[in-house]
Structure formats: C-alpha cells, structure tokens
Amino acid sequence: MNPYDLLIAPFAEFEFMRRALVGGVAIALAAAPVGVFLMLRRMSLTGDAMAHAILPGAALGYLVAGLSLPAMTFGGILAGSLVAISAGLVARFTALKEDASLAAFYLISLALGVTLVSLKGSNVDLLHVLFGTVLALDDAALILLAAIATVTLVTLALLYRPLVLECVDPIFLRSVSRAGGPTHLVFLGLVVLNLVGGFQALGTLLAVGLMMLPAASSRFWSADVTVMIAMASGIGVASAACGLLLSYHAELPAGPAIILVAGGAYLLSMALGREGGLVWLALPRKHLEA
Amino acid sequence: MSGMAKISTAIRFDDLTLGYGRHPAVHHLEGEVPAGSLTAVVGPNGAGKSTLLKGVAGALAPLDGRIELSTGPKTRIAYLPQAAELDRSFPLPVYDLVAMGLWSRAGLFGGVGAKERQKIEEALAAVGLIGFERRPIGTLSGGQMQRALFARLLLQDASVILLDEPFTAIDAKTTADLLDIVRRWHAEARTVVAVLHDLETVRRVFPQTLLIAREPIAWGDTAAVLKPENLLRARRMVEAHDPHAHACAA
Numbered sequence A: 001m002n003p004y005d006l007l008i009a010p011f012a013e014f015e016f017m018r019r020a021l022v023g024g025v026a027i028a029l030a031a032a033p034v035g036v037f038l039m040l041r042r043m044s045l046t047g048d049a050m051a052h053a054i055l056p057g058a059a060l061g062y063l064v065a066g067l068s069l070p071a072m073t074f075g076g077i078l079a080g081s082l083v084a085i086s087a088g089l090v091a092r093f094t095a096l097k098e099d100a101s102l103a104a105f106y107l108i109s110l111a112l113g114v115t116l117v118s119l120k121g122s123n124v125d126l127l128h129v130l131f132g133t134v135l136a137l138d139d140a141a142l143i144l145l146a147a148i149a150t151v152t153l154v155t156l157a158l159l160y161r162p163l164v165l166e167c168v169d170p171i172f173l174r175s176v177s178r179a180g181g182p183t184h185l186v187f188l189g190l191v192v193l194n195l196v197g198g199f200q201a202l203g204t205l206l207a208v209g210l211m212m213l214p215a216a217s218s219r220f221w222s223a224d225v226t227v228m229i230a231m232a233s234g235i236g237v238a239s240a241a242c243g244l245l246l247s248y249h250a251e252l253p254a255g256p257a258i259i260l261v262a263g264g265a266y267l268l269s270m271a272l273g274r275e276g277g278l279v280w281l282a283l284p285r286k287h288l289e290a
Numbered sequence B: 001m002s003g004m005a006k007i008s009t010a011i012r013f014d015d016l017t018l019g020y021g022r023h024p025a026v027h028h029l030e031g032e033v034p035a036g037s038l039t040a041v042v043g044p045n046g047a048g049k050s051t052l053l054k055g056v057a058g059a060l061a062p063l064d065g066r067i068e069l070s071t072g073p074k075t076r077i078a079y080l081p082q083a084a085e086l087d088r089s090f091p092l093p094v095y096d097l098v099a100m101g102l103w104s105r106a107g108l109f110g111g112v113g114a115k116e117r118q119k120i121e122e123a124l125a126a127v128g129l130i131g132f133e134r135r136p137i138g139t140l141s142g143g144q145m146q147r148a149l150f151a152r153l154l155l156q157d158a159s160v161i162l163l164d165e166p167f168t169a170i171d172a173k174t175t176a177d178l179l180d181i182v183r184r185w186h187a188e189a190r191t192v193v194a195v196l197h198d199l200e201t202v203r204r205v206f207p208q209t210l211l212i213a214r215e216p217i218a219w220g221d222t223a224a225v226l227k228p229e230n231l232l233r234a235r236r237m238v239e240a241h242d243p244h245a246h247a248c249a250a
Helices: A003-013 A015-040 A044-065 A069-093 A098-120 A123-131 A139-158 A160-168 A170-176 A180-206 A209-218 A225-250 A254-272 A278-282 B049-057 B094-106 B114-126 B142-156 B172-187 B199-205 B228-235
Strands: B009-020 B023-034 B038-042 B064-069 B077-080 B160-164 B191-195 B208-213 B215-221
Touching: A003 A015, A003 A225, A015 A044, A015 A139, A015 A160, A015 A180, A015 A209, A015 A225, A044 A069, A044 A098, A044 A123, A044 A180, A044 A209, A069 A098, A069 A139, A069 A180, A098 A123, A123 A180, A139 A160, A139 A180, A160 A170, A160 A180, A160 B094, A170 A180, A170 B077, A170 B094, A180 A209, A180 A254, A209 A225, A209 A254, A225 A254, A254 A278, B009 B049, B009 B191, B023 B049, B023 B191, B023 B208, B023 B215, B038 B049, B038 B172, B038 B199, B049 B064, B049 B077, B049 B160, B049 B191, B077 B142, B094 B114, B094 B142, B114 B142, B142 B172, B172 B191, B172 B199, B208 B228, B215 B228
Parallel strands: B038 B191, B038 B208, B077 B160, B160 B191
Antiparallel strands: B009 B023, B009 B064, B208 B215
16 A cells, blocks of 8 residues: 555545544644643643533533534533532632542533433434544534634633743742633633533543643653643644544544544653653663763 | 931731631731841741741731731832742743743733843843753752742842742752842842741841741841840740630730
C-alpha cells in the first residue's frame, strides 16, 4: 500500500472522514490546552467527573427534542455548570473538599442521566450518547466544535497570566489581584464547554481522552508550560488524524480508535520523553561535571 | 515635612483581634507602624506573627478592631508568605516567576516591553540570579528560590513590604545578600515589616521591633523591646487552644 492510499485517500474519498477529521482537529486543538491546565492544577480527574455530570443535561435535551444538537448541547452546558458550581460552593462553605463533593455530584448526575436516556430511548441511543458519533458530524456540529475551539483558545490566551499564577502561587495572586476567583470559574466553564463539544463526537465517556491524554504526554517532553500547551495540541491533532486512519484501515470504531492512539502517544512519551521518560532514567549514564 | 512631628503612619492597628474561627491569634493589638520604618516582628511559635502579616496583606479579615493603611496613590503592599506555599513542581522558568512582580503595572493583559525586560534583568542581577532565567523553578535550591522571590518583590515596587520568615532555612551568604536588599528598601523610605526568629539579626538590622505572644508584649526601639524580662514574658505564653474559652470581655 503506498503512502497516498494509507494517509490521504481515506480523507480524499469520503466526506464523512473529512468531517470527522475537521471535528477531531477542532476538539484536540482546544481541549488539550485545557487539559494541560487541569493537570497542572491537579484536577486531572475533574475532567472525567465533569464529563459524567454533563450526561443528565444532554439526556434531558434528548427527552425533550430527540437527537437534537442545540437541545442536547444546551442541556449539557447547563448540567455541567450546575455541578461545577454546586461542587465549588459545597467545598467553600462546608467541611467537604472539592474533590469529594464533585464525586458526589457527578455520581448523582450519571445515574440520573442514564435513567433519563433509558426512559425514552433504545440501547442504540444510549450507546450514541456514551460513545459519540464522530463519523456522523453534520454542519451544525462542526460549526459548534469550531466555535468552541475558537472561544476556548482566545479565552485561554486572555486568562493565561492568572491561570498560571493561581497554580504556582495563589497567595501572591490574591495579594495583587482579585482575578483568581473569576478566573477559576471561567476556566471550569471552558472545561464544561469542551466536554460538551467532545461529547458530540466522542461521547461523554471518551471526550475526556483528547483532553487529558495529550496533556499528560506533553509533561514528559517539556518543563515549560508554554511548550507543553503547544505540544499537547499537536499530540491531540495527530491522535485524531491517526486514530481516524486506524479506524478506517482496521475497521475499528472511530471514537475509541482516536483515544487509543492518544493513549499510545502517552505510553510512548512515558517511555521516551526527555523529561523523566523511563528510558532516560534507566540508561546507565555517568553524572555530569556541574 | 516639618521635622519629627509629622512622621506619617503606614499601618495603624486599632484594637485589632485576628484569629481563626472565633479563637484569637492576635489579641487586642494597638499601635502604629510609621511610614518608612523597618520593623521586626518576633515571638514564639504560635504567637500570631504570620497571622498579623496575613491580616495586613488583606488575606484574613479581623475578628474585631481594624487595620488602617495609609491611602496614597502609591500605596502598594507586597507580601512574601512562608515559602512552603508555592507549587514548585509547576513547569515555569525563573524569569516568568520574577516577571510576575510587574503585575500591578502590566496586569492581566499589559505588554512586557523592552523597558520592563530591563527592569526584570536588573532585579535578577540585584539578587545574583543572572544565568538562571530559563531554569525551571523546580530546580532551584531553597536559597535560590528565596532570591527569585526577592527579585519579584523588587519589581513589585511597593511602599509597604511584608516578609514572613524570609531567612528561615536560608544560609548565611544568601541571608546577608537579601538583608542588603532589605536595607536598600529602608534607604528608599519604604515601610518593611518582617517576621524573624534570629534575634541577633534583628538587633543588627532592624531599628524597631514588635514582640508579640498573641497579646502584644512590647513594641518600640529594638534594644528596649528585646530585654530579658520581655522575652521571658513572651515565652510564658499559653499555647493551649481552649475549645471552651469564654467570649472576650475586653
């Protein structure tokens, strides 16, 4: 098989592949930087919890309007924001920490969501919601994904300083600015937004994959947050493209294939990465002079 | 300025009580920190020294009484908390950490141009960290990290500077270098308040001292404050936290 058939032909011949590629690239570009900040804020599992929290909202939208993009998106954003804000409030005003209260809220949400979907839908619908339909993205879905990617990247650029500073030295940030609290809220909003976007293509369960796996991989390659962000986006985009090709040639489901490739990139980074990769640690090298 | 009579006040404590829950950590503090003064805050562990700085920095609201700050156009507070509260695993170069001192000028979106970069260079040079610009903060030693944080304080260009145990676990050479910067701030008529444990340093460098053991014990000229009878009183402070304490009548 020549390289054209391997890499280009699937996209050149089939529109659904091109659409999947555009959607996957849009998700990866924006979700991966969000994942980098989640990881640096030690909130890696928060993305996962939030993804589950989105389900009942999307399910409500589905109950009301069927498989309608606006209804499910709106419901998802609403439910995600509600859980994020409630968890934050409980953490602030009670003895419970944010991770524990988030766990409580997302479990309630998940159970509620699955119940709601099964009230009306078939198992096919439930599978659709849980694992997405990256090969069936219509114009509206692509525009939504592109819009979310744009809003996310612009917002991250505007909030870059307080986001970094709140991780490194929150007390310093509080002493020079009141931006910390609002920044955290807007950032959680971005997490919800990206998960709702990813949910169209990859489903609630896998949407977190393009957020966290490239981010975790990037840490093995750089000790500079700006480089990490660029690398995470790159790894995410590459995973989307390679995952689609893998699914095309090996006849695998597309969503899981994308996440599996991202997972492979993570394992590779863990093994070979210049910043603490296993190979470099295991290599018997003499210590330096200074 | 008409002589000594018009020394202005940088910070005024008005029957100040600070604490956690309803339990006081600083109890009924009254007094003034003159503008441009160099004051050490000393006392045993748990005496409320860090709590007092948190209060002045605005990170903790008083349970009772007030903290008044002189309100001028150039009143800016720079606060260096105890070092442990910084996430050193964050992948950030030293240069960026120091540059954050420019926040009050650059803010969220302001550019960092040639003039600002020169200021950052100067601050790095002043603390002896030239050549460390691109090093991740996680690779710094304790002393180097403290130098970087002092560089950030330099850039903050504040009129009131609060230092919480800045020389704890710092070697003699670094302490001497950083004390030079404290002296320079004093010479520039900035108000400096520092929590310290090393009384020898306090006697040598700080003209004013506040000795505190939850209640203020003595406050004024360092030599007079650090007399044996005062230190003994401070040491007798009751450290026990009484969950059934009665409401304070004073």
